Amino acid sequence: MQGFLTASAAKLPRSPLYTAIRAGWVCSSCKRHGASRLPALSSYQRSFSSSPARTTAAAPKPYYVTTPIFYVNAAPHVGHLYSMVMADVFKRWEVLKGRQAYLCTGTDEHGMKVQRAAELQEVPPKIFCDSNAETFMDLAQKVNMSNDYFVRTTDPDHREAVEFFWGRLRERGYIYESKHEGWYCVSDEAFYPENMVEKRVDSMTGKPFIASIETGNEVEWTEERNYHFRMTDLKDRLLQFYKENPQWVVPATRMADVVSWVQNNLEDLSVSRPASRLSWGIPVPDDPSQTIYVWVDALINYITKAGYPMWTPGSENALGWPADVHIIGKDIVRFHCVYWPALLLALDLPLPKRILSHGHWLMNSRKMSKSIGNVVNPFFAIDRWGVDTMRYFMIYNGGVSQDSDYDNSFIVDRYKKGLQGGLGGLLNRVTRSKAWNFRSIIEQAHGQVLKPADWKLQHMQAEITELRRATECLSQNTADFFENELNPGRALKEIMEVVFQANRLLQHTEPWNLVKQGEVEAAHQIIYHAAESCRIAGILLQPFMPEKSGRLLDRLGVDQGQRTFDHARFGSDSTYGVSTVPLGEGAQSSLFPPIPAEN
Numbered sequence: 401m402q403g404f405l406t407a408s409a410a411k412l413p414r415s416p417l418y419t420a421i422r423a424g425w426v427c428s429s430c431k432r433h434g435a436s437r438l439p440a441l442s443s444y445q446r447s448f449s450s451s452p453a454r455t456t457a458a459a460p461k462p463y464y465v466t467t468p469i470f471y472v473n474a475a476p477h478v479g480h481l482y483s484m485v486m487a488d489v490f491k492r493w494e495v496l497k498g499r500q501a502y503l504c505t506g507t508d509e510h511g512m513k514v515q516r517a518a519e520l521q522e523v524p525p526k527i528f529c530d531s532n533a534e535t536f537m538d539l540a541q542k543v544n545m546s547n548d549y550f551v552r553t554t555d556p557d558h559r560e561a562v563e564f565f566w567g568r569l570r571e572r573g574y575i576y577e578s579k580h581e582g583w584y585c586v587s588d589e590a591f592y593p594e595n596m597v598e599k600r601v602d603s604m605t606g607k608p609f610i611a612s613i614e615t616g617n618e619v620e621w622t623e624e625r626n627y628h629f630r631m632t633d634l635k636d637r638l639l640q641f642y643k644e645n646p647q648w649v650v651p652a653t654r655m656a657d658v659v660s661w662v663q664n665n666l667e668d669l670s671v672s673r674p675a676s677r678l679s680w681g682i683p684v685p686d687d688p689s690q691t692i693y694v695w696v697d698a699l700i701n702y703i704t705k706a707g708y709p710m711w712t713p714g715s716e717n718a719l720g721w722p723a724d725v726h727i728i729g730k731d732i733v734r735f736h737c738v739y740w741p742a743l744l745l746a747l748d749l750p751l752p753k754r755i756l757s758h759g760h761w762l763m764n765s766r767k768m769s770k771s772i773g774n775v776v777n778p779f780f781a782i783d784r785w786g787v788d789t790m791r792y793f794m795i796y797n798g799g800v801s802q803d804s805d806y807d808n809s810f811i812v813d814r815y816k817k818g819l820q821g822g823l824g825g826l827l828n829r830v831t832r833s834k835a836w837n838f839r840s841i842i843e844q845a846h847g848q849v850l851k852p853a854d855w856k857l858q859h860m861q862a863e864i865t866e867l868r869r870a871t872e873c874l875s876q877n878t879a880d881f882f883e884n885e886l887n888p889g890r891a892l893k894e895i896m897e898v899v900f901q902a903n904r905l906l907q908h909t910e911p912w913n914l915v916k917q918g919e920v921e922a923a924h925q926i927i928y929h930a931a932e933s934c935r936i937a938g939i940l941l942q943p944f945m946p947e948k949s950g951r952l953l954d955r956l957g958v959d960q961g962q963r964t965f966d967h968a969r970f971g972s973d974s975t976y977g978v979s980t981v982p983l984g985e986g987a988q989s990s991l992f993p994p995i996p997a998e999n
């Protein structure tokens with residue numbers, strides 16, 4: 401390996417950035433060069449004009465969450481939307497908790513798949529990518545994603561990061577040239593060993609073809625000279641890392657698959673393709689006759705926007721690396737849980753802290769996929785159901801361990817039960833009744849210790865106490881689901897369970913009748929408890945439904961400054977109770993109006 405290092409040194413990448421950084425580079429792990437050489441970097445500091453302000457070296461590491469970057473060969477579908485919403489919910493959760501957080505999404509634009517799609521449309525690949533990347537940007541905006549970055553693998557800063565990364569791999573002896581023979585799947589952009597392909601017959605045409613066993617997609621035989629990455633050299637370090645970090649991949653069953661794959665199937669990885677076959681990509685820096693493998697290119701996106709390679713000592717973490725969580729679909733686990741850590745380990749760079757791999761959305765029992773043609777257009781879905789309804793539905797029904805079926809009737813069902821009846825019903829009941837003055841109840845009941853013994857209606861005690869207990873535990877339980885289990889779906893269900901519980905209390909006790917019967921104190925206690933559940937649920941729902949929960953808190957009259965995680969505590973706010981917006985009249989004025997009947 402050392403011999404290779406010397407041989408390759410003469411052919412280091414020639415980009416000015418690379419050369420400049422080489423001169424002053426300080427390896428973040430071994431700190432081989434002295435800090436005195438660092439000033440050389442400053443003039444090359446990338447301009448982060450569209451980026452959030454850099455934090456100082458002393459500041460705590462910002463939270464950093466990513467989506468996969470999306471292939472631009474086809475339009476987005478609701479499967480992609482799921483990754484986007486999931487990641488956004490994680491970022492917003494951290495912001496709610498008062499932490500600085502960055503979210504990165506983007507598009508994966510190189511590779512054979514995109515090259516062929518552009519050829520098919522007879523459009524130059526960059527123009528093809530520009531137009532399709534814009535659709536993904538539009539979707540991010542439409543779904544109210546709070547991403548700080550939108551990385552495109554055709555961006556110059558990304559290209560520089562990839563070139564630099566490649567140069568470091570070469571320098572460390574991890575890249576060698578060799579003949580490659582094997583199966584390549586353009587649709588998956590993946591090489592497969594012989595034991596992972598099989599003969600199949602196309603059910604439509606009756607034509608036999610060779611397919612990946614895992615994905616069912618067609619593979620083609622390739623024989624070429626290309627560069628390889630010595631991934632097998634990292635086998636022990638990978639296995640050691642998995643052993644020390646058993647919670648690294650969620651869910652745990654997928655972690656077991658990863659470990660087993662590394663134990664039994666790990667091979668060196670082909671990391672380039674001849675430019676004569678694949679021209680649409682980043683050329684190997686010192687050998688333009690080869691193009692860098694699209695997955696190596698793509699994975700590096702996660703550190704591009706975290707500032708790599710401009711990681712000066714003390715500021716490596718300023719933009720969030722190592723990522724707190726990469727959100728990915730279950731089909732790309734191997735790339736993220738084997739190839740990516742192997743590449744990072746090769747350069748002694750920190751590994752992402754956790755990987756959350758979610759299940760797929762199915763349509764007619766098959767993975768929603770453009771190639772099958774069973775996709776739902778996310779723009780249409782958002783137009784039809786509303787952005788927050790879609791966000792709510794996707795997180796509520798979407799699976800982590802399991803796949804989920806997509807059907808409009810499920811959306812209607814969730815909307816009616818959870819939003820219209822559940823949350824909207826609770827809000828209306830506490831704020832709109834003529835039987836009490838909502839603000840006075842908050843003012844008077846706030847801080848009072850529940851004195852059930854004083855009440856004539858003892859049978860209500862248990863239910864009120866139970867709601868109070870559930871509401872008091874809610875923020876911590878929600879935090880556990882987010883932060884330990886990486887399961888926003890469970891967190892959402894936990895919040896909604898309290899909403900349902902508050903509604904049940906109202907239905908059972910009928911405070912409007914209690915008022916008529918003169919049981920005013922009991923009625924007020926019940927309303928106060930239901931209002932606190934509604935307020936706290938509203939605060940905790942902000943990451944899931946930013947618009948609707950904002951409007952809910954407006955209607956409750958919760959001050960903008962009192963909508964943080966710290967305020968999601970029972971009795972922590974006595975100032976609300978007067979709506980800051982007109983409540984309006986009639987069904988359509990409701991926060992969750994009835995769904996219009998189909999034409």
Ligand code: MSP
Pocket residue numbers: 467468469470471478479480482483508698699700701727728729730731732759760761762767768769
């Ligand atoms: N470009 C790669 C990712 C590179 S990340 C360094 C890729 N792109 S993709 O467009 O095919 O998929 C993007 C994400 O969408 C993946 O997480 C994938 O799992 C997810 N989904 C694609 N179809 C899906 C469903 N039907 N359901 C849920 N998620 C799905 O892979």
